[in-house]
Amino acid sequence: MDFIEIEKKWNEKWEKDNLYKFNNKNLEKKYYLLEMFSYPSGASLHLGHWWNFGLSDSFGRFKRLQGYNVFQPMGFDAFGLPAENYALRTGIHPEDSTRHNIQIMEKQLKELGATFNWEYELVTCNPDYYKWTQWLFVQLFKKGLAYQKEAPVNFCPTCNTIIANEQVVNGHCERCDSEIVHKNMRQWFFKITAYADELLSGLDKIDWPEKTKALQRNWIGKSVGAEVDFYTENGLKLTVFTSRADTLFGVSFLVIAPENPLTEKLITKENETAVKEYISQAAKKDEIERTSSTSPKTGVFTGSYVINPLTNEKVPVFVADYVISTYATGIVMGVGAHDERDFDFAKKYGLEIKRVINSKDAKERDLPFTEYGILCNSGEFDGLESLEAKTKIVEKLEKMGKGRFKTNYRLRDWSVARQRYWGCPIPIIYCPKCGTVPVPEKDLPVKLPHICDYKPEGEGPLGKCEEFMNTTCPVCGGKARREADTMDTFVDSSFYMLRYPESLHNDKEIFSRDYVNKMLPVDCYVGGVEHATGHLLYSRFISKFLRDLGVLDFDEPFQRLIHQGMILGSDGRKMSKRNGSKTADDYVKEFGSDALRLHMMFSLKYIEGGPWSDDGIKHMKAFMERVERICLKWSKLEENSNNYSQVEKDLDYSLNKSIKDIAENMEEFSFNVAVARLMELVNAMYKYDLVENKNVELCKKVVKDLIILMSPATPHFAEELWEQIGEQYSVHNQKYPACDESKIVLDEIEIAIQINSKIVTRLNIATDLSNEEILEVVKKDAKVAECLIDKTIVKEIVVPKRIVNLIVK
């Protein structure tokens, strides 16, 4: 079979027939399968694309065979920095290069032979798409969830734009690896923190990998504790956050972050020079140095004292850069005996170290430490467990008006504005009279102008385009200016799964409520784990917001999530142009796409990935040819023997067991095992082929079922073979074969016989025998009887169809 030739032939026919058309009228058995859409880079599809799209497509084909009405749309995440940076290098306008790349990628994705529903294609840089990105912004703005504030932001000096926390990797820009600088800027944020608790609790009801849930929990970083107010002698309030209110008795100092605005007010004249010097030094340190847990904890005394609200003790206030100004209140209470950092700090500056413990425990344990002062919880709190003490203490502070229960999150609001050109314009108008006004929905989209001076200079390049910037205020009609920034591309992708079902069929609303609630949530979402704390978190947030807006009945967009492992270079490192000598295209030309796909399915675990090796591809081709030979031979057999003895039973067993196992393994994305089962079935066929008078009826059934079973993995090959054995087009419209359970129940099975848990022999035993009957047969066996001479059986264990274990003395 000429694999290259047949691929061309069937790809053309399938496209012409629109074979995989999604039936949007009958949603009873719909299955929404989504692969994370990709960025249209101009390069040809690499092995990673095949791995991602090809294999999840096989899963989709499997669901189709099972009778599901599979919706598998495809689109492009088309805005973003790479096109723009490419444009700055080459002078080719981002719009032109992006459109061009999309065309190339569409063509290649079609060659992959996947069942994508192209008629629903979505491209985020099209005005009919980003109209809804802007609509979303306006809705968030109206609910107060899109807001501006002056805040420290991550600024990438190379990309010349702000980026979100989620896009900073080890203090560096995830795109260009430049070191991030921190600036205070007035910026747009989405208030994702309003949903922090829900984003946590929602994780419990979705079928996601534990790893990903853990990443999100970690990222949200919920910390339950309390705020406590300390006052200086002249009445200035310093509020600290603590998760250990029970150690309040042991506070011997307070530490405030250098950037905290209150710091200024705490500095006394005598300490002014030292503190100012310290602060300016701290400002010079880079992010890594500041936030590394191994950095030494240094600080300086401000000269001020505060009063501990519980003990009325006078406590000194220090400035130290190990306190993070953006987390909680930016002020921390120092308890030397209960926190390693506080301990280091207290030792260094000769501060008191007091261990807080209730007097009972102190007496019971002969406490070994000598360097700590021991302080028992006094009076009303003494004798309480730490948890109880925490509660009681905060309750008391609450009554005094000097403390309260408080939960903090590590999660920050999502910074969404980008000072770049190639993105979705923020639909906001600044009017000198009316202030910040959203663009009315009827005026959307605010189109991105096709400008040529898009060089980023730290401010939105759109600001240089007067025709764009000058507008009228939708409220008063006076002269006004537009927002010059564009949106983070993660806003574009935060709702695309909601828009897909009617991307080209509904331009009146983002989606019709009834329809979207029938189509979603996505039944299975496939993509890389690298989006765990970015896209996947943003999408969940936006869904929850749209639920609150009353347009969605659900709030978790992805019911099931599968991460593919990464496919690495043969050296085990990240795939790059250098270590991959051959491209996916080379393999397709040499062996065909089916062989490539089959090889990928079989040679590595999909969930785990691993180093790429092309060793097996030629064997996959050989395997297909092996299948072809036996199928063609059997399809031509004529004289039926009507035999149905053990050999036929064996073949029938293999067939039905394969049908069952392959379904189970496909469902779990264990493609390697599913392919192994296919091979076992083929081996069984070759074994039966040696039999002389064959049961041709059975042979033909096996051939048909085998081809159907192979069709998700090798779609072109299966279609061609289907035609060659004289079946009617198309194999992809067949039903997944039913497993005849009666055929996988064997009459007789080999059981291992153990004496004292050690195998002494194996016996064939009829499966319909009772445990007692089995024991009888076993004991009669010569070998077993020999072992039992002079022994007494103390226990008999029979595991039907598996093991007989006799415990003897």
Next chain:
RNA sequence: GCUGGUGUGGCGGAAUGGCAGACGCACAGGACUUAAAAUCCUGAGUUCGCAAGGACGUGUGGGUUCGACUCCCACCACCAGCACCA
């Protein structure tokens, strides 16, 4: 440091607490062939043994169990994410 994951032949990798190593690669042998390739068949964890057979085997050490790759405890190694979060 915290969180999650992984650890099985020469390699990729199988195994609802029940015969570890399915399936495949690489390897060896046989058949076909003048020969090779392709194909078909067979063998194979390691080790001792001519063999029958024995011993040892799923990162390490314990435990539970008639029985542990699988469950529990401790530890080691590697990978990933977070990391001075109070």
